[in-house]
Amino acid sequence: MVENTVFDRILRGEIPADILYEDEHCMAFRDIQPQAPVHILIIPRQRLDSLQNATDEHTESLGHMLVAARKVADLQGIGATGFRCVINAGAGGGQEVPYLHVHLLGGRPLTWPPG
Numbered sequence: 225m226v227e228n229t230v231f232d233r234i235l236r237g238e239i240p241a242d243i244l245y246e247d248e249h250c251m252a253f254r255d256i257q258p259q260a261p262v263h264i265l266i267i268p269r270q271r272l273d274s275l276q277n278a279t280d281e282h283t284e285s286l287g288h289m290l291v292a293a294r295k296v297a298d299l300q301g302i303g304a305t306g307f308r309c310v311i312n313a314g315a316g317g318g319q320e321v322p323y324l325h326v327h328l329l330g331g332r333p334l335t336w337p338p339g
């Protein structure tokens with residue numbers, strides 16, 4: 225079965241994205257509706273719909289994405305000032321696209337708690 229979320233399609237190069245970083249495990253591109261001056265999404269090449277379904281098999285891929293987020297934060301000049309990584313999981317967690325992704329946010333002061 226062909227998986228057809230918008231992020232599957234970006235990974236396959238079927239729709240455009242502003243790609244900032246790629247390696248063997250993940251890809252990072254700008255969010256189309258940024259919520260902060262820097263708002264980048266990091267997705268794994270190993271397909272996973274939601275953190276709700278993560279298993280031991282995803283350990284390397286998930287860990288790799290956080291290190292990639294740090295690299296992208298440095299590339300974007302927010303590594304030293306600070307940034308936030310968010311994974312929305314499931315409808316109750318605010319997830320809209322059913323392909324796991326890390327939101328990397330920064331470039332302005334971020335408040336807590338989030339909405």
Ligand code: AMP
Binds near residue numbers: 256319321
């Ligand atoms: P979530 O609510 O955690 O599932 O977040 C989905 C994110 O994907 C939202 O921040 C959207 O703005 C973003 N998004 C949806 N379509 C695209 C797209 N084609 N390119 C980049 N970001 C997108």
